[in-house]
Amino acid sequence: MSPITYFFSRLLQIIPTFLIVMVIIFLLVRALPGDPAIAMADAKATAEQLEQIRQRLGLNEPLWVQFLYFVRNVFTGNLGDSILLKAPVIQVILERLPASGFLALYAVSFSLLIAGPLAFVAALNRNGWLDITVRAVFQIGLSTPVFYIGLLLLTFLAAQLRWFPVGGYGTTFWEHMYHLLLPALTVALYTSAIIMRNLRSSIIEVVDAEYVQFARAKGLPEHLVLGRHVLRNALISTVTLLGLSIGNLMSGTLVTETVFAVPGVGRLMLDAIFARDYPLIQGLTLMFTILVSMIFLLTDMIHAWLDPRMRVK
Amino acid sequence: MTMATFEKIASLNLHKRPGFLVGAFILTMSALLALFPGFFAPFDPNAFNYSALKQPPSADHWFGTDNLGRDTFSRVIWAYSINMQMAIVATVFAMLIGVIVGALVGYYGGIADAIFGRCVDAIITFPFLVLVIAVVAVLGPGLTNMYIAITLVGWVYYARLMRAEIMGQMANEYATAGKVIGCSDMRIIFRHLLPNAITPVLTYWMTDMALAILLGSSLGYLGLGAQPPTAEWGVLIAEGRNFITTAWWLSLMPGIAIVLTGLGFSLVGDSVADLMRPRG
Numbered sequence: 001m002s003p004i005t006y007f008f009s010r011l012l013q014i015i016p017t018f019l020i021v022m023v024i025i026f027l028l029v030r031a032l033p034g035d036p037a038i039a040m041a042d043a044k045a046t047a048e049q050l051e052q053i054r055q056r057l058g059l060n061e062p063l064w065v066q067f068l069y070f071v072r073n074v075f076t077g078n079l080g081d082s083i084l085l086k087a088p089v090i091q092v093i094l095e096r097l098p099a100s101g102f103l104a105l106y107a108v109s110f111s112l113l114i115a116g117p118l119a120f121v122a123a124l125n126r127n128g129w130l131d132i133t134v135r136a137v138f139q140i141g142l143s144t145p146v147f148y149i150g151l152l153l154l155t156f157l158a159a160q161l162r163w164f165p166v167g168g169y170g171t172t173f174w175e176h177m178y179h180l181l182l183p184a185l186t187v188a189l190y191t192s193a194i195i196m197r198n199l200r201s202s203i204i205e206v207v208d209a210e211y212v213q214f215a216r217a218k219g220l221p222e223h224l225v226l227g228r229h230v231l232r233n234a235l236i237s238t239v240t241l242l243g244l245s246i247g248n249l250m251s252g253t254l255v256t257e258t259v260f261a262v263p264g265v266g267r268l269m270l271d272a273i274f275a276r277d278y279p280l281i282q283g284l285t286l287m288f289t290i291l292v293s294m295i296f297l298l299t300d301m302i303h304a305w306l307d308p309r310m311r312v313k
Numbered sequence: 314m315t316m317a318t319f320e321k322i323a324s325l326n327l328h329k330r331p332g333f334l335v336g337a338f339i340l341t342m343s344a345l346l347a348l349f350p351g352f353f354a355p356f357d358p359n360a361f362n363y364s365a366l367k368q369p370p371s372a373d374h375w376f377g378t379d380n381l382g383r384d385t386f387s388r389v390i391w392a393y394s395i396n397m398q399m400a401i402v403a404t405v406f407a408m409l410i411g412v413i414v415g416a417l418v419g420y421y422g423g424i425a426d427a428i429f430g431r432c433v434d435a436i437i438t439f440p441f442l443v444l445v446i447a448v449v450a451v452l453g454p455g456l457t458n459m460y461i462a463i464t465l466v467g468w469v470y471y472a473r474l475m476r477a478e479i480m481g482q483m484a485n486e487y488a489t490a491g492k493v494i495g496c497s498d499m500r501i502i503f504r505h506l507l508p509n510a511i512t513p514v515l516t517y518w519m520t521d522m523a524l525a526i527l528l529g530s531s532l533g534y535l536g537l538g539a540q541p542p543t544a545e546w547g548v549l550i551a552e553g554r555n556f557i558t559t560a561w562w563l564s565l566m567p568g569i570a571i572v573l574t575g576l577g578f579s580l581v582g583d584s585v586a587d588l589m590r591p592r593g
Binding site for chain 2: 140
């Protein structure tokens, strides 16, 4: 299968999934107790004003017609207005997205820098003291909630030692790097624990594989065995792992943004919930799922590109 | 669990695994604290004491006191009841629903299975926390609604696992034999296939309980789970956040309980998963 056909066949698979996602999001907001019109209007609205809102939102139509409206609106990017920020939902989200994207990429880089080398060291010294120490530390990392890691870093490095700012985002690139260092580290400490654990076992699997033993048997120097055969395969599983843990990454950034007051979409989601800003909640949930399915697709593509076996299938 | 599973566990010398032993010890202690908090806590968790406000950890108050003079150590102990309850309540219903749906879908296959597959794909496209938070947003914050939200999302993972296991078991001869001697479908599914297919689900359940505690306390911290003044680890940490520069112990001490309990669950869970993995 050529890469292009593969891409389109994967894209086709996404369509029914995405349709169900939209049904879930649609029903979620419709399941709200009470009248959405009352939720969207201010407290002093008259009966006529409420009726107007119902008309405008199509709330008097049958449910399936409302769903079709919703689908049309999603595809035209018309997600309504945020009650909290009095601006179009799509605009509010796009304003907040860069900070979260920056944080996520920053965190992924950190995770790879932490997990990659340690997984290698642990796997190559299997059951040695180094392996046991690394695994024990990461086991503790996995049992620590993200917000607690964040709070520890915030308390000691930002509030007590004053090495870092306690929140915010800054305006220039280097200010972003500085402001988001602790938040990125917070997310990375958690995600790297997941990556390191899986990477270690996949490296162990590869090291024992027959083709690696064959590479050794034919006299290939050890650094080439590791570089050419083990590393390449480890890379494949890392990509897959990163793709699959995108949900964890987003959950992590959501919590971290509230701890460090980063003006991103995660923090926006919580603000929206406490303000009962349903158009915004709906828009954000949709955005998160679109991002995840895009990442899943991208992961599959990179996987197919790295792993020749995928191309034959 | 079947007798064979018990024998398998007994033959694996669990007591020779330090990770399992440490985990089991932590869980036993946690269970005792959760069941009898009044016995272990030195103070009333909700009693104000205006003569001891924001005191650092001392011999009297091991974890210090908060801005109302409440003893943090006692509050952390009382929170064990809530947080251990989370591990059970947030997972058990999801497991029950997941096991039943997964078993039925796996056995009957066909159109139900196809629809199920699409739904699973859709639900796992949501980041877990985002979907749970969205459901809590609709239902309103609070402990009960949090349980409902986690169950609504979490059952899918059990169902997916159960479906795959049931389908694997159906390839065995004993399943066909049941059919041949005229057993009803329900009898084959729940008496013949299920006992053989349940082990991976129970293993996942152990890890899920650890996740439930982390998730529950995170939601408590964000203000979406248990509500103040309930003593719950996430809530305690959130309450202490305002005093992080003047009274660090308020936020940092409850976290130790989370890490320890989470560690207990994952150590036991990992050992069990390790043992259940078919070897050879």
